Amino acid sequence: MTSPPPARNWLLLEGGGSQTWAAATGDTILVTAEGPSTNPRSVGEERAVHRLVELIDRVWDDPATAPLGVVAAHGAASTSAAAGDFATLIRRALALTGMTAPVLVTNDLTTLLLSADGPVCVANCGTGTGFAARNGVRWARSSGLEWLLSDEGGGHDLGTAGLRAVVRSLDGRGPDTALTGLARRWCDEAEHAGGNLGEILFFHVYRTEAAKPLVASFAQHVLEAAEDGDTVAARLVENAAAELAAGAAAVCRATSITARTGYTLVLSGSVLTEATLLRGHLMTWAHEHLPPAALLQHTPKSRPEDLLRLRNLWLTPKALAPLAAAMPTHADPAPPALGGARS
Structure with a gap:
């Protein structure tokens, strides 16, 4: 039976x-x-x-x-x-x-705020960004109002900045960058043989209703170029890390988490947890300004x-x-x- x-x-x-x-x-x-x-x-x-x-x-x-x-x-x-x-x-x-x-x-x-005891600060960076903190009865949150109002430093924001750097380079408004070649690969140019890269990018980005996750996927190419030493991409990653630091600082300030508070820093979101360079910039800031007592990385x-x-x-x-x-x-x-x- x-x-x-x-x-x-x-x-x-x-x-x-x-x-x-x-x-x-x-x-x-x-x-x-x-x-x-x-x-x-x-x-x-x-x-x-x-x-x-x-x-x-x-x-x-x-x-x-x-x-x-x-x-x-x-x-x-x-x-x-x-x-x-x-x-x-x-x-x-x-x-x-x-x-x-x-x-x-x-x-x-x-x-994520419930994943650790005591004071907690969460920095999330995936397609968008979000920050939250809990310290006793005090709670706070910042960013997270979608890509038109917030999400600076997230995958969509970083991908957009990278694609704009490519377009600026193509039309002479910006310096040469390795992102140009990566953008060609990202678009799968074989599907659009004969067109210039600007036209190919336009078609690739605007042809779908789900442009937000598509553009966010280019963030990985920006991170790749920065790791390989491209100065344009490196500057974009540094700017993204500064936005993440600003978000974490805001919620810590709102909940009275200071450099003397024994708090847990929780990192989440695929862009932050998988990108060594971006995570490294954020952790350098944290150790200098708000050193965490413990560090957790959210995993599935x-x-x-x-x-x-x-x-x-x-x-x-x-x-x-x-x-x-x-x-x-x-x-x-x-x-x-x-x-x-x-x-």
Whole structure:
């Protein structure tokens, strides 16, 4: 006689400007899946819902029950209103799979602030940027208002600066740079034989609705050129690091974290955690101005634990209230003890 499959109880989501991670949990993490961005400001609402449906279908194959609740830490939650909007998209995706469930959505930095005891400062640099700090009852956040209003130093900002440096070089407004050759490779010029690089770049960047993550992907070429000694790229990386330092300093100042505070610095986001040169510039600044007592680097392995810690706050309303007052958050009433059946 075969044993029944383990029950799926909670649906977890984490996402930023380029990727989304999903998991179904019971007593342990049962199944996970990764997919592209579900941020509606990057890919549009309909595509975001479609991608959420795909992820839910991949991790939730139990036809008998719906999740007790959905816990989401997502970059789409730039403001409290935006968190509510993204919760609506999650409900739409659930409905398309035949389910309903209460939803908690908060900014993707929130779980990182819960990942260490004592004072914490988070510096996140992926497609965009975000900074947050917690020191006792004091919380603060900066940047994270998307690419038109903030995100200086992030992947989209650095990629844009690199592409502009290429165009400036092509039309004589700026110096020669190794980024020009890298831009040709980035565009896959074979698809556009016969055109000049300016025209090729124009077509490559503007042909897609998802220009934000596309442009952000060029940041890796800027970092590569800087590592190889290109002076134009090196200056752009230094400028990005200065923006990251300014963001971290702002939230530390707002929460009274000083050079004498024993705080944990958490680094997250693919651009920051994978780029040795950029991370090195930021750590040089930190050691000179705000030396951390401990350094943590957010990795995918910590996602389930971080999100389950957030779930536990959701189930304790008094504990959730201070967090929700400081970080963009939408919370449906806490879910009941037992899950509901599919409608």
